[in-house]
Amino acid sequence: AEGGFDSLANVQKLFTSPWTALAGWIHYLAFDLAIGAWLSRRIMNGGLSRFYLVPVLPLAFLFGPIGYLLANLILLARKGDAA
Numbered sequence: 639a640e641g642g643f644d645s646l647a648n649v650q651k652l653f654t655s656p657w658t659a660l661a662g663w664i665h666y667l668a669f670d671l672a673i674g675a676w677l678s679r680r681i682m683n684g685g686l687s688r689f690y691l692v693p694v695l696p697l698a699f700l701f702g703p704i705g706y707l708l709a710n711l712i713l714l715a716r717k718g719d720a721a
Contacts, residue, residue: 640652670698670699670702673698673702673705673706674695674698674699677691677694677695677698677705677706677709678691678695680709680713681694681709681712681713684713684716685716686712686713686716690709690712693708694708694709694712
């Protein structure tokens, strides 16, 4: 099978046309932006410093669920400290 993830040209080969590759990329970026904004609000509304966003946002952008999990673990640890 043609295509792969080692270059932009190979990623485009995975799609039927360059336009579907563009649509997929825009969807990916919009989803990551929305999740990053949501996680940022949750951390800031939880009374935590922006310092906690330094590891969370890159992990959410690059590895999706890992960033989400880290944000939830931070928030759970914060709740445990408050109790």
